[in-house]
Amino acid sequence: MSQKKKILIRIGSLRHGGAEKVLATFLKNLPEDKYEIDLLLNLYSGKYLDEIPKWITIIFLNKGEMITTNRIQDIPKKAARVVYQKSLKKFPNLLYKRKLKGKKYDIEFAAIHGMRDEILNSPLKSSKKIVWIHNDLSEVKGYSETEIKKFFSFDKIMVISEKIEKLFIDLAENENQKQKIVKIYNPLDTEEILTKSEKTVINYEFDQNVPTFISVGTIFPQKGFDRLLNVHKKLLDEGLHHKILIIGNGLDFENIKKLKSELKVDETATMLGFTDNPYPYFKNADFYILSSRYEGFPTVLFEAITLKKKIIATEVSGVNEMLNSGELGLIIENSEEGIYSGMKKALLQPQDFEEYSEKLKNYIIPFNLKNSVEKITSVLDEL
Missing domain, CATH: 3.40.50.2000 (Glycogen Phosphorylase B;)
Structure with missing residues (x-):
């Protein structure tokens, strides 16, 4: 030996x-x-x-x-x-x-x-x-x-x-x-993601009549949760009803929580903190949104693809590869304006996302x- x-x-x-x-x-x-x-x-x-x-x-x-x-x-x-x-x-x-x-x-x-x-x-x-x-x-x-x-x-x-x-x-x-x-x-591990997604959602009520955007990640400035909340507020002010669910913890948690209150969106934006199993929340949300300023290869998109979610993602490293240059999800400009246009499209033209869903149905992750x-x-x- x-x-x-x-x-x-x-x-x-x-x-x-x-x-x-x-x-x-x-x-x-x-x-x-x-x-x-x-x-x-x-x-x-x-x-x-x-x-x-x-x-x-x-x-x-x-x-x-x-x-x-x-x-x-x-x-x-x-x-x-x-x-x-x-x-x-x-x-x-x-x-x-x-x-x-x-x-x-x-x-x-x-x-x-x-x-x-x-x-x-x-x-x-x-x-x-x-x-x-x-x-x-x-x-x-x-x-x-x-x-x-x-x-x-x-x-x-x-x-x-x-x-x-x-x-x-x-x-x-x-x-x-x-x-x-x-x-x-x-x-x-795809098998683990699929199995865990079958568990029950706790501490959160999904409303079938209001579209929910979920975002999961460590709460750091890199992840752009401040941009996400600013856009959320702007869209609400335009009368476009939706909810935001942020899962994760990190150094910036208190700052983002404070921003949420300052923007007066505590009723529509929820910060769940850290959970061992985010996958049931993924599964029940309508859209996955990646608002990052930069990444290496966003692991979280792999999870969203595995769970066949409708995805909106800023154009950061790894996104083009993971989303097959925009075949599997909407790739947006890496800016607050980009996030705004992507979310607005999801709310006003949800039918445009059906094409991504079709592609994801039979997609095998390489x-x-x-x-x-x-x-x-x-x-x-x-x-």
Whole structure:
């Protein structure tokens, strides 16, 4: 029996984001007999902790929930976490000697782009290094071309969409750098989505006579929920009755909630917060709306396609691929005006969306779980 490959994977936490879900799904589908995996979290927190297989060792720098507020009583704890994490980043030898007990790894894996420096500054010079890029970094604050080029220090750069692949190919300075880029669609479990969608909706009443637009995601400025609410208000003022349902939590939750009240749309827009199973809500809503300012490959659209929803999506990275250049859903300009025109069309000309529904009926998703897992494991095995 050949020796198991020793792999260290790093991510911030296992909270409710697309990258976290994708990592958990991938790990659940890995063969136990081939790898020995340590998963190092900055914060032992999040709904996907329970999904990590028992044979994978979870190590963490801090424990407890993420502190998203600046309440006086939270500041010392928040500051202590930051200082501890920064000091281990600055002195990686301490981390590897103490926390990781001097273990040697064959592969070190940054599961998100934010872990770039932690992995590249590893004291283990002989390990192979991989990064998994889930965002279009050209749209992410703080990522100049110079910053993005630093990712070429990895042995492999896994990207999740054509747009991100093109960004890296255009920045590559030679053939060797180009060879490092590998495009792999996110592993997602369609069976799980379909099964979970059959469950009962709780805490929300769908009204058959009022069209409902659902949007699901981490509440960050990136997701454009502020734009969605502004458009919602504008359409209501024009006499176009509809409802908005936002599912998710995140750093911007209180800001978006406040905006909802300021716009006086509390009666028609609902923020449900985080739910373990958003799929019954997807299923019962009339339209899925993606209002993002930027994405990598919006996992949530895969879920909407699986559940055959009528989709409206801003033109961000991954959308053209997922919606077959507009065959499977309405792709709108990435602006508040674009969101307004798309939602207005849905309300005034719902019949135009029947064409998408017809196409989705027999559509077989090309990015499936088995293919993605096999492609990622082949990257691990070849290193």
